[in-house]
Amino acid sequence: xxxxxxxxxxxxxxxxxxxxxxxxxxxxxxxxxxxxxxxxxxxxxxxxxxxxxxxxxxxxxxxxxxxxxxxxxxxxxxxxxxxxxxxxxxxxxxxxxxxxxxxxxxxxxxxxxxxxxxxxxxxxxxxxxxxxxxxxxxxxxxxxxxxxxxxxxxxxx
Numbered sequence: 001x002x003x004x005x006x007x008x009x010x011x012x013x014x015x016x017x018x019x020x021x022x023x024x025x026x027x028x029x030x031x032x033x034x035x036x037x038x039x040x041x042x043x044x045x046x047x048x049x050x051x052x053x054x055x056x057x058x059x060x061x062x063x064x065x066x067x068x069x070x071x072x073x074x075x076x077x078x079x080x081x082x083x084x085x086x087x088x089x090x091x092x093x094x095x096x097x098x099x100x101x102x103x104x105x106x107x108x109x110x111x112x113x114x115x116x117x118x119x120x121x122x123x124x125x126x127x128x129x130x131x132x133x134x135x136x137x138x139x140x141x142x143x144x145x146x147x148x149x150x151x152x153x154x155x156x157x
Contacts, residue, residue: 002104002107002130002131002132002135003097003104003106003107003108003109003131004104004106004107004128004129004130004131004137005017005107005130005131005137006107007106007107007147008106008137008139008147011143011147013139013140013143013147014139014140014143015137015138015139015143016125016137016138016139017130017135017136017137017138018037018127018130018135018136018137018138019134019135019136020032020033020036020037020134020136021036021134022101022133022134028066029046029101029102029129029133030044030045030046030066031044031066031067033066033127033129033136034066034127037127037136039127041065041066041067042065042067042119043065043123043125043126043127044065044066044126044127044136045063045064045065045066045116045117045120045126045127045128046063046064046065046066046129047061047062047063047103047104047105047128047129048061048062048063048064048070048086048087049061049062049086049087049091049092049095049096049103049112050062050070050072050075050084050085050086050087051084051085051086051087051088051091052076052079052081052082052083052084053081053082053083053084053085054081054082054083055079055080055081055082055113057112057113059087059091059095059112060075060079060081060084060112060113060114060115061105061108061112061113061114061115061148061150062075062114062115062117062155063105063114063115063116063117063120063128063144063148063150064116064117064119064155064156065117065119065120065156068117068156068157069156069157070086070155070156070157071155071156071157072084072085072086074153074154074155074156074157075115075153075155077153078115078151078153078155079113079115095108095109095110095112096108096109096110097109098129098131098132099132099133101133102129102130102131102132102133102134102135103129104128104129104130104131104137105128105129105144105148105150106128106131106137106144106147106148107131111148111149113150114145114148114149114150114151115150115151115152115153115155116141116144116145116148116150116151116152116153117152117153117154117155117156118152118153118154118155119154119156120141120144120152121141121152123141124140125138125139125140125141126138126139126140126141126144128144
């Protein structure tokens, strides 16, 4: 069990765990998950950490479809920060307790401000990392927002 799965169980939400064989040679973890599970890349969401300037928190979480790039201007605006930059991968791993390619927005070591791309709101279920490479959690977007205390905004480039 990962902290992400434990959080979902503890919260009593309806979710599904999906596993696939992770290929270490894969260059895109999210696209690999979508392909392995036979899902549309707009249903599989990646978790990215950003460093903020002009915000009470120095880090935040962005959750967006693997088919899109993150707009740093849009996430900064969504959080009321002056600026956002991609966080250093080692800092992301230390802060979340997960490794890159397996960072889940759920069950992180430290609660961070979270923004979920607004495209998720139209989905019945979205897929996010379950806390390790080769593991996905399918859940309703509203539950992800509730469990992360996140909000929805258009953060795609």
